[in-house]
Amino acid sequence: MEYTPNIVGFACQWCTYAGADLAGNLRCKYPPTIKLIRVPCSGRVKPEFILDALAKGADGVLVGGCHFGDCHYKDGNRKTANRMILLKKMIADMGFEPKRFRLEWISGAEGQKFADVVSEFTEELIKLGPNTIVEENAA
Amino acid sequence: MSKIGVYVCHCGENIAGVVDVEDVRQYAEQLDGVTVTRRNLFMCSDPGQEMIRQDIASGLVDRVVVAACTPRTHEPIFRTTLEKAGLNKYLFEMANIRDQGSWVHAHDKYGATAKAKRIVASAVGKAANLHPLEDKFVDVTPAALVIGGGVAGIFSALELAKMGHKVYLVEKQPSIGGAMAMLDKTFPTNDCSACILTPVMVEAANHPNIELLTCSEVADVNGYIGNFNVRIRKNQTYVDWNKCTGCGACAEACPVRTANEFNGGMDHRGAAYIHFPQAVPKKAVVDMSVCINCAGRKLGTEPRISKKTGQPVLAACEKACPSGAIDRSHHLPAEGTLRDIEVGVIIVATGYQVMEKENFPEYAPDSPNVITALQMERLISATGPTGGKLLRPSDHRKPRTISFVSCVGSRDVRHHTYCSRVCCMYMIKQARLIKEKYPDIRIFMHVIDVRAPGKDFDEYYTRARDMGITFVKGKVGGMEILPADQVRVLGYDVDLGSNIEVDADMVVLASAMEQPPTAKLLARKIGLSFDGAGFFKELHPKLKPVETAVEGVFLAGCCQGPKDIPDTVSQAKGAAAAAAIPLCQGKVRIDPTISEVDTEKCSGCGICTPLCPYNAIVLKTYSGRPRAMIDITQCKGCGVCTAACPSAAILLHGYTDVQILSQIAALTRAA
Ligand SMILES: Cc1cc2nc3c(=O)[nH]c(=O)nc-3n(C[C@H](O)[C@H](O)[C@H](O)COP(=O)(O)OP(=O)(O)OC[C@H]3O[C@@H](n4cnc5c(N)ncnc54)[C@H](O)[C@@H]3O)c2cc1C
Ligand code: FES
Numbered sequence: 001m002e003y004t005p006n007i008v009g010f011a012c013q014w015c016t017y018a019g020a021d022l023a024g025n026l027r028c029k030y031p032p033t034i035k036l037i038r039v040p041c042s043g044r045v046k047p048e049f050i051l052d053a054l055a056k057g058a059d060g061v062l063v064g065g066c067h068f069g070d071c072h073y074k075d076g077n078r079k080t081a082n083r084m085i086l087l088k089k090m091i092a093d094m095g096f097e098p099k100r101f102r103l104e105w106i107s108g109a110e111g112q113k114f115a116d117v118v119s120e121f122t123e124e125l126i127k128l129g130p131n132t133i134v135e136e137n138a139a
Numbered sequence: 140m141s142k143i144g145v146y147v148c149h150c151g152e153n154i155a156g157v158v159d160v161e162d163v164r165q166y167a168e169q170l171d172g173v174t175v176t177r178r179n180l181f182m183c184s185d186p187g188q189e190m191i192r193q194d195i196a197s198g199l200v201d202r203v204v205v206a207a208c209t210p211r212t213h214e215p216i217f218r219t220t221l222e223k224a225g226l227n228k229y230l231f232e233m234a235n236i237r238d239q240g241s242w243v244h245a246h247d248k249y250g251a252t253a254k255a256k257r258i259v260a261s262a263v264g265k266a267a268n269l270h271p272l273e274d275k276f277v278d279v280t281p282a283a284l285v286i287g288g289g290v291a292g293i294f295s296a297l298e299l300a301k302m303g304h305k306v307y308l309v310e311k312q313p314s315i316g317g318a319m320a321m322l323d324k325t326f327p328t329n330d331c332s333a334c335i336l337t338p339v340m341v342e343a344a345n346h347p348n349i350e351l352l353t354c355s356e357v358a359d360v361n362g363y364i365g366n367f368n369v370r371i372r373k374n375q376t377y378v379d380w381n382k383c384t385g386c387g388a389c390a391e392a393c394p395v396r397t398a399n400e401f402n403g404g405m406d407h408r409g410a411a412y413i414h415f416p417q418a419v420p421k422k423a424v425v426d427m428s429v430c431i432n433c434a435g436r437k438l439g440t441e442p443r444i445s446k447k448t449g450q451p452v453l454a455a456c457e458k459a460c461p462s463g464a465i466d467r468s469h470h471l472p473a474e475g476t477l478r479d480i481e482v483g484v485i486i487v488a489t490g491y492q493v494m495e496k497e498n499f500p501e502y503a504p505d506s507p508n509v510i511t512a513l514q515m516e517r518l519i520s521a522t523g524p525t526g527g528k529l530l531r532p533s534d535h536r537k538p539r540t541i542s543f544v545s546c547v548g549s550r551d552v553r554h555h556t557y558c559s560r561v562c563c564m565y566m567i568k569q570a571r572l573i574k575e576k577y578p579d580i581r582i583f584m585h586v587i588d589v590r591a592p593g594k595d596f597d598e599y600y601t602r603a604r605d606m607g608i609t610f611v612k613g614k615v616g617g618m619e620i621l622p623a624d625q626v627r628v629l630g631y632d633v634d635l636g637s638n639i640e641v642d643a644d645m646v647v648l649a650s651a652m653e654q655p656p657t658a659k660l661l662a663r664k665i666g667l668s669f670d671g672a673g674f675f676k677e678l679h680p681k682l683k684p685v686e687t688a689v690e691g692v693f694l695a696g697c698c699q700g701p702k703d704i705p706d707t708v709s710q711a712k713g714a715a716a717a718a719a720i721p722l723c724q725g726k727v728r729i730d731p732t733i734s735e736v737d738t739e740k741c742s743g744c745g746i747c748t749p750l751c752p753y754n755a756i757v758l759k760t761y762s763g764r765p766r767a768m769i770d771i772t773q774c775k776g777c778g779v780c781t782a783a784c785p786s787a788a789i790l791l792h793g794y795t796d797v798q799i800l801s802q803i804a805a806l807t808r809a810a
């Protein structure tokens with residue numbers, strides 16, 4: 001069977017989660033690869049969550065928050081951005097392709113952008129092929 | 140072991156038309172901890188909710204997962220269902236398989252079903268780890284803040300005041316009134332704007348429950364619904380308003396002549412001036428940015444004594460003021476004065492601005508005879524620069540031909556894609572008013588189409604056609620300046636199927652209504668977000684049109700989107716009604732999905748304290764060692780501290796590590 005990537009998404013409830021809902025309202029099409037975990041703010045996302053998802057075999061992880069200046073909690077997203085710089089290094093150190101992780105700022109008005117980001121990310125993950133960590137660990 | 144009930148909604152055909160709901164239900168049946176699985180055509184309908192209540196009542200389930208639409212709209216509904224059945228309402232989780240499922244994956248039914256299963260598994264994983272939470276309540280400060288004193292702000296303030304609530308009405312200009320105060324007459328009844336607005340302005344100013352704060356702005360906002368601390372900056376007016384009687388003597392005496400914004404820059408005012416003749420409050424201000432310091436002395440110093448007369452040499456405004464309200468020897472801080480107020484709710488009614496003609500190089504902005512429609516309002520107003528006589532700006536002669544151009548900056552991908560909603564109607568209004576007064580003036584209206592959908596609007600438009608106003612359907616591509624200050628309008632006529640040129644003495648641009656750039660600053664202070672068009676975003680486009688994502692903050696008028704006065708006033712009254720709810724209840728609920736420190740685990744490292752955007756965390760000594768403590772009235776539950784704590788000692792209720800990790804596990808489990 002053809003390979004469909006499995007993407008775990010963390011979406012802040014004020015922007016990216018709302019943007020994903022708007023994509024639904026607008027009936028924007030995108031592949032059913034992403035499944036969102038709703039968090040209050042992107043600042044809630046512990047780097048460990050992303051590593052955990054990759055270690056458990058997720059092909060891609062997306063963290064979505066509000067644009068700078070729009071965070072519902074003033075600047076939680078800036079804290080996210082700072083954390084994710086370190087995280088990107090850790091991802092590489094742990095042997096994952098850094099491209100399996102994406103940080104995106106998608107507002108509640110950007111339904112189409114949400115759909116575009118998921119479509120594009122999916123394409124990229126198809127090119128990368130499956131995350132084989134789980135099989136490697138099993139072997 | 141938990142007893143989880145999973146309820147899969149068809150949402151009519153919305154979900155079931157794409158997702159194989161029976162397959163999802165069967166899948167849910169074998170998930171850990173699930174005891175009941177059911178389907179229903181509409182889970183949010185009465186029978187749907189009753190199904191859940193029955194299962195809870197008969198002890199079959201003690202946690203509920205509904206796989207349906209988005210928790211952003213339906214979580215509160217189902218939480219109430221749980222509450223009514225006697226189950227803690229926080230033992231609920233939603234699986235969004237419509238907005239983020241069937242609606243976006245209609246092209247891939249198999250994929251949509253597979254995704255729905257995973258989302259349900261994720262919700263079940265979280266549900267198994269949910270804990271009951273208790274709502275807490277705090278008292279509400281019995282006062283409201285209304286920001287913006289246009290017709291929207293005035294009506295919101297009046298409604299609340301009449302209900303008996305204390306209101307602070309903050310307006311950055313010297314007078315309330317907003318754009319409506321600049322209008323001549325108003326469609327669709329043609330009643331005079333000042334005649335209907337001025338009495339309401341006066342009523343607001345005199346109402347014992349309203350405190351009018353003009354020349355003022357919001358400097359900072361802290362707190363949360365029920366208890367906002369707001370810092371107001373009263374900008375420096377250089378006039379003692381306790382003494383000023385609004386006689387206007389200073390304005391007359393002032394030697395400065397600068398463009399008068401209220402009249403669209405088409406006449407002049409002094410540095411000392413009164414906003415407009417019907418201003419409320421009617422008080423003078425001195426605009427120091429243009430003051431020439433005619434008496435040649437530094438502000439805050441004593442005047443020089445004239446050798447000739449032995450009298451102090453005063454500035455023209457000081458000398459003219461009969462009540463001693465202007466005294467330039469006082470040391471007045473240029474940045475104005477700050478004042479802190481406490482309110483329970485906030486209504487934002489900051490209005491709009493119109494696009495200036497300089498944004499449109501193709502429409503001959505250099506010609507003084509090309510003006511915006513808002514300038515035309517002033518030009519035909521009895522209180523305007525020409526006393527209501529229609530004279531064109533270049534030579535003060537009566538124009539013979541006028542062209543109106545619609546959708547300037549609206550419905551245009553280069554500027555704004557939205558329709559400004561009022562332009563067709565005010566163009567028709569202006570054309571009619573001109574035609575009534577000067578039947579010999581030829582009027583061309585260049586329109587893409589005419590939008591007249593309000594009450595009595597189409598009749599108003601039809602009457603304009605009967606009056607001999609020429610409507611030309613088609614876009615205007617450009618303009619050329621001709622000799623004798625004429626402007627050639629290069630248009631297209633769809634009906635003729637050819638180009639059309641009109642040599643006009645004046646051109647009126649119906650330029651777009653837009654959000655002023657200052658709105659961004661205010662939005663950041665309050666935490667408001669914007670919609671795609673740049674206006675403030677309401678919580679829900681249909682069901683929560685005046686609420687915002689910030690609890691306790693409401694919207695009224697054009698800051699939420701372009702609209703006419705009838706719609707503005709309706710919305711303003713709606714916002715007042717919504718804002719009155721917490722004020723009347725006297726208490727507000729504190730969402731328990733906030734952070735809490737486990738003092739046993741906390742090492743007292745203090746990493747979390749500076750991270751908190753609300754300064755809600757302090758280190759306190761507990762059994763002789765420092766420990767972080769969170770003030771529940773300040774915490775808004777963002778989870779930034781929870782994510783940063785190196786000892787995992789901060790729990791964000793409703794989004795705990797255990798809950799999120801169980802979701803990750805469910806989403807990555809081999810399908
Ligand atoms: C040319 C033209 C003609 C029109 N003719 C008609 C008509 O005939 N009939 C009709 O129904 N409608 C008409 N309209 C529409 C009408 O102007 C609006 O519906 C109405 O003015 C909206 O009121 P508002 O209170 O929302 O905004 P505004 O009138 O813009 O008021 C907002 C107020 O908030 C203040 N403010 C802004 N930011 C801040 C801040 N940060 N702090 C404090 N104060 C702030 C502003 O100074 C202003 O006083 C016309 C519009 C135009 C452009
Ligand atoms: S609320 Fe969206 S990033 Fe903070």
